[in-house]
Amino acid sequence: MGNIYEQDLDKTAANYAVLTPLSFIERAAAVYPERSAVVHGKLRRNWGQTYERSRRLASALAARGIGIGDTVAAMLPNIPEMVEAHFGVPMSGAVLNTLNTRLDPDTIAFMLNHGEAKVLLVDREFSALVAAALGKVDHPVLVIDIDDPEYTGPGERIGELDYEALLAGGDPQYAWQPPADEWNAICLNYTSGTTGNPKGVVYHHRGAYTNAISNILEWDMPKHAVYLWTLPMFHCNGWCFPWTVAARAGVNVCLRKVDPQAIFDLIRSAGVTHYCGAPIVHNLLINAPEAMKAGITHKVHAMVAGAAPPAAMIEGMEQLGFELTHVYGLTEVYGPASVCAQHEDWAALDVGERARLNARQGVRYHLQDAISVLDPETMQPVPADGETMGEIMFRGNITMKGYLKNPDATREAFRGGWFHTGDLAVMYPDGYVKIKDRSKDIIISGGENISSIELEDVLYRHPAVLAAAVVARPDPKWGETPCAFVELKAGASATAQELEAHCRQHLSGFKVPRQFIFGELPKTSTGKIQKFELRKRAASTAAIDV
Template structure:
């Protein structure tokens, strides 16, 4: 009897249970702070009340054109107001938002539209040429909506049957949208940047988007009315779920079509930007901007970085600007960041080098993620917390995808043992913090010794002439493979391969020192992620040097 005592007559009902969804954030922002600024884009300055009405118009207009629950709506947009609005208007009718990477080629985009069975696509005029090449390959009827952004003055024709503002004008600003009946319902579809074969479609659910957004707020202590600058593409993991987080704080979305140092600093000053995110290359771009471009920022700016660990020089340069850096880690499959490296109070008394070493770790799980651990992938047991024993970094909890669209075998493999397998190799420290040592595919095995490419990269980043670096394996007839470093120098820097080799020798064991160094502009994705698969191809023909 006692086991059922707390169940009998205590069922879920509309009064005591609601499915979690980030869509409630915009409704509350518009209700509580209707006149607060929500969106800034050039001369456009819209309130939360106005933005909410526009998202409802979008939902209504799409529904009137046959888009329904479970349909996919793709967008080919930069960080503009329409992109913010799509994150709410599309799921308001139960449809699934597929934000396309605007740097992709026509064949890959066609695969995504077909695989995701998109019923509509919103296209910024900047990308109409590539999308015109895509559309003949789309296998089903698709509604094409042109988005004509006033801040875009470049080439590009309208290719759709209706323009975005006309579409909104046809919608109802009082549209009675419904939250999902099940928080497990899909809210968005994000394709991985796969390096071989077709990309995988990662499906997010409303519960995960809600919890990821709230966790972002908690990790950053993000205040009400924070002013968020869109340096991170919203097509990347739905902008790490920050479109929903900003709405939850009734903050300001400061839109940015293109990453440019002067434009970023101008907006930070003019709009009093308090928060922005980006890959290390974005932060490097800012700290290496001319002094006159950086001058005049008198308030604190919170920066979030994911990807390569921030080197000491970057942390120090950002601190001089008045920027405080938070290091996070994640993947598309966990909604962007799902772990964070919280800075402990006692770290503040340490020298910059030691602080950088501690801050380089991927840290601990997000507040609302159940677990981030380093496990032996064979036994699924935790590795020793000694900072040395290598295992695979794994996640579990609400901030984890539903799975891969139409790919049950890949989904099952990713979730084997009840954890999401990242493919990243790492260690855990006595304080519970995790640090990545390398991707499993990026470990260089030279003469039977395992070499971490990240360890070499960390050393090269310490050199004052280095802007960005990536290390990959180069085939070697004697050793099997050896480290090959591709280096992008800071503007005006003059350094030789011999100089960098000497620098590495001072900090690394001899067998870890790169046998080849090549100076190039590193190939990167739209989010600033270095494309190592391209570098592996180049490494085949790079000449080794005597070290």
């Protein structure tokens, strides 16, 4: 017989509901139907209208047989339809797969095949890219065109149906149901693969809900906050901010691409209070002409992830009147899952010391269970001395279900009851974590992950290349860029321009090395390339050891 607290005290519809971020838009529309929800060029929509359109989308998908276990992909910039997809797709029971608009056709085709996408929402700007990818997809995909009036560039409609026509056939009062289990999948996001193809990271409703709430708590984000979409919504579902903004009945200020003039104009005209981005976004604003920055009189909260913010960035943000928060995470933990929580007494310190403190990856998000630095072999915590290296590991609700169709990788990632990030770090006496190196050979450039191994594989395909190694090189604009060290075969010749052209044939543009250095590569006695020596030559350690 169980204890007294287990007797006749069961879960019922009256006292238990699954956690899902879909509840946020339902509440926003019920409580604040007339409050602004979306700003995009001349377009203005309130929460009542946005909820109605999301329900129409869910209804139209369901009418076409899309439901639980199906994947709906989206190749979209930060436009209103992308906001609606974050609600309408999971309302139908399906899983949303947001695609990186900077990828090449082969990679997109792999994702559509691996995720078994049945529907694909496509913005006209990316129609040629998608058309090339679809030629390599092994199953039928219903393509829906989105013709954003703010886009005036080239691009043809390639779909069977227009998005507005799709919504017109949907029910604005569609009686969507929350998932039967909060563990059900809500989104699929692909990593930048370190070896081979990218891995499909599966998010659950509970994780999306808890990270969205954590975003509010880390920022003390107020009701009706005005959020500017400088961060791509395709990147970890915009760090869960489509759901965060709905929870606060805030305003989604959409932006197709990052442009300093447009950002400052929107901060002034729309009253933007919050935005996120990689270091490059903040540096663009800091280094903009003074006239462009004038006239901002209200407090703006900025969130940065990727390379740690240096003193110049912190000082530049302060001069703008922007408050900067440093967060850390990975695709597998829904974007940010730790924060460098600032203390009031830090404000009295000089900017150099504040930069040193703010450069740390910090402490766990409110609703993440734990972050720690462990010895990956013994799975024991390293001493909190700021010197002993270990691997950053997470566990808790803000952690993926696992990798789609990859049980071996999932088991390895969760070995020992923790999610292994692959990032090497130290723990300070105050419990704050700081990255010291990256064990996954990942280069973070402009907020995008680039696999050095992928680049090396391409370089080895060139007939003149004997050996190649790629490391990160500090870059004032992008944070880091790939730097390739190349050893040519005896009697062979190749120029940097030739290797760059070769790489562009096989890689997305942002992955192509910015510098090629020729010469014999340093190796161990067994022939292993000594990357640590190359990092010294490229001064890449400066990018992460602030």
